[in-house]
Amino acid sequence: MTHIVVLGSTNMDLVAYVEKAPQRGETVTGREFRTIPGGKGANQAVAAARAGATVSMIGAVGNDAFGTRLRxxxxxxxxNTDHLRTVEGPSGTAHIVVDDEGGNSIVVxxxxxxTVDHLVPGDEGLIASADALLLQLEIPMAAxxxxxxxxxxxxxxxxxxxAPARPLPPELLSGVDLLVPNEHEAAALTGVPDPFAAADALLAQVPEVVVTLGPAGCLYVTRGAEPLAVPxxxxxxxxxxxxxxxFVGALAVALAEERPVRxxxxxxxxxxxxxxxxxGASASMPYRSEIEARYTA
Structure with a gap:
């Protein structure tokens, strides 16, 4: 079975559901509040596991009630959480407002x-055993x-x-095989608003790029080939x-299984x-059987 390692964040999502998100200085009444395990690293780990991979998580939670629930x-x-550390202090949190159109705004x-600013004994061997390593930017850049x-x-x-979008050190880009920004992150990284042009700019730095476009699908580019748009x-x-x-968790599984890119x-x-x-985030993620039933080539 495919083995994927995720090095990244675990957060408790504190989610308020509202008809319309408040503007600056505005107070609105919400219709529901939920606490849902999340964090980009943990989300991708759950997505990959439900999509059919063996998944190991490297990261940290606090020694609070949220940490216990996240683990x-x-x-x-x-x-597998054998490499998920428990540290003194609070777990990460994400404060999320979701409107009735499904849009969201988030403070992490x-x-x-x-505290995840380095690898600890055992992490290197775990990464070495993987078919793929998934990374995000919600932990310190050093890690x-x-x-x-x-x-x-x-x-x-x-x-x-x-994500969150920030300047990417050349040393990091030299170690990345596939970069997966959304269209806003691609624009922030390149200064180019058009996703096709932004993907081309990023391709000068990494071998493969997928720019996700929300309801419009995604765009894949690689060197020496025509761009591929998938609705x-x-x-x-x-x-x-x-x-x-x-998307990223499921894509990593599919690519590790050597499925054709399209x-x-x-x-x-x-x-x-x-x-x-x-x-919800992790709560909403589908299992492999559901993906196969929804998938059409």
Whole structure:
């Protein structure tokens, strides 16, 4: 079975559901509040595990009630947490407002994730054993760099989600095989608003790029080939939180299984489409059987 390692964040999502998100200085009344395990790293781990991979998580939670629930949630989805550290202090949190159109705005408080600034004994061997390493930017850059270096040294495919968007060190880019920004992150990284032009600009720095385009699907570019645009299934979105992480987790599984690129992208888009029809991040992520039932080549 495919083995995927995720080095990244775990957060408790504190989600308020409202008709319309408040403007600056405005107070609105919400209709519901929920606490849902999340964090881009944990989300991608859950997505990959539900999509059929063996998944191990490297990261940290606090020694609080959220930390216990975050660890349990990962384990319940089949993610191995032997390398998920427990540290003194609070777990990470994400404060999320979701409107009735399924859009969201998010404030992340790193908490325990801020302590993940290096690899500890055993992490390198775990990464070396993987078919793919998934990285994001919700933990300190030093750990992201260490993970990418380790993966490159052992010939492990590295997939980076550059979120939250920030300047990417050349050393990191040299260790990335596949970069998966959304269209806003691609624009922030390149200064180019058009996703096709932004993808081309990013391709000068990494071998492969997928720019996700929300309801419009995704764009894949690689050196020496024509761009490939893959549409997303038409669905009514309830909550888009975690859709990008669902896409990345499912895509990593499909590529590790050596599916053709178009098939892998279409399969991942089907997984993301299923997730936006449900509330929550990790709670919304589909299982392999659901993806296969929704997937159409």
């Amino acid at each position: 349990t949630g990962l384990e319940h989805s089949g993610v 408080i790193p908490g325990a994730n801020g 992201v760099l260490a993970g990418a270096r380790t993966a490159r040294a052992h010939g492990v495919r590295t997939v980076l989600t550059p 997303a299934p038409r669905v009514t979105a309830v909550d888009s939180t975690g859709a990008g992480d669902t 098939e892998a992208l279409t399969w991942a888009a089907a997984a993301a489409a299923l997730s936006v029809q449900r509330e």
